Amino acid sequence: QSAPTQPASVSGSPGQSITISCTGSSSDVGGHNFVSWYQQHPGKAPKLLIYDVTNRPSGISNRFSGSKSGNMASLTISGLQAADEADYYCSSYTSGRTLFVFGTGTKVTVL
Amino acid sequence: QVQLVQSGAEVRKPGSSVRISCKTSGDTFSRFAISWVRQAPGQGLEWMGGLIPILGSAKYAQKLQGRVTITADESTSTGYMELRGLTSEDTAAYYCARAARETVEVTPASYGLDVWGPGTTVTVSS
Numbered sequence: 625q626s627a628p629t630q631p632a633s634v635s636g637s638p639g640q641s642i643t644i645s646c647t648g649s650s651s652d653v654g655g656h657n658f659v660s661w662y663q664q665h666p667g668k669a670p671k672l673l674i675y676d677v678t679n680r681p682s683g684i685s686n687r688f689s690g691s692k693s694g695n696m697a698s699l700t701i702s703g704l705q706a707a708d709e710a711d712y713y714c715s716s717y718t719s720g721r722t723l724f725v726f727g728t729g730t731k732v733t734v735l
Numbered sequence: 736q737v738q739l740v741q742s743g744a745e746v747r748k749p750g751s752s753v754r755i756s757c758k759t760s761g762d763t764f765s766r767f768a769i770s771w772v773r774q775a776p777g778q779g780l781e782w783m784g785g786l787i788p789i790l791g792s793a794k795y796a797q798k799l800q801g802r803v804t805i806t807a808d809e810s811t812s813t814g815y816m817e818l819r820g821l822t823s824e825d826t827a828a829y830y831c832a833r834a835a836r837e838t839v840e841v842t843p844a845s846y847g848l849d850v851w852g853p854g855t856t857v858t859v860s861s
Contacts, residue, residue, distance in 0.1 A: 662780070670780065670848075675845070715780075715782075
């Protein structure tokens with residue numbers, strides 16, 4: 625069972641919007657609506673940004689939004705800020721014996 | 736505000752075992768699933784397994800089945816993760832994390848993990 629694939633890096637200028645993709649299969653990302661996204665700054669624990677594809681936990685900025693089409697989920701960050709420079713991971717339930725997987729991770733750079 | 740406090744860094748020799756603790760503040764320990772997630776240096780996140788303390792039955796990632804045991808002590812609101820047969824590939828930061836809501840599902844698929852411990856570094860070296 626392989627992890628959902630994310631681009632290794634995405635960059636953007638302050639104020640721009642960027643989108644991070646998370647491509648899986650019908651066994652994970654495409655099979656249900658249990659996709660979450662996490663942000664991780666260097667040396668810190670991950671932080672939940674999005675759950676169940678589109679939902680934001682309390683306190684998370686509406687600059688972060690999630691979507692899904694088929695086997696690919698996406699995280700969009702609008703109004704990019706310097707503080708958004710971090711690693712981002714998608715995650716998903718999987719019907720395989722792994723039960724739950726994180727994506728390969730994407731490093732976001734703010735130019 | 737729920738907080739997770741993890742035990743300190745560990746150094747182990749290959750073939751040995753390590754046990755990490757994760758103490759939860761607050762009175763919601765038993766009903767929320769606790770997951771363990773690890774991250775090797777410079778690598779991505781890996782879900783190891785989880786447990787709902789009040790239900791008692793843990794689930795594990797297939798890759799670690801037979802080497803990992805996740806337990807909980809409700810009397811002290813503390814979760815534990817033991818990993819056996821350590822190799823250099825087990826060198827990583829190990830995080831405990833709590834499910835965002837009460838469910839009957841051990842995996843953090845729905846609602847995600849909203850409270851994380853600071854991580855415990857485990858170094859496996861001869």
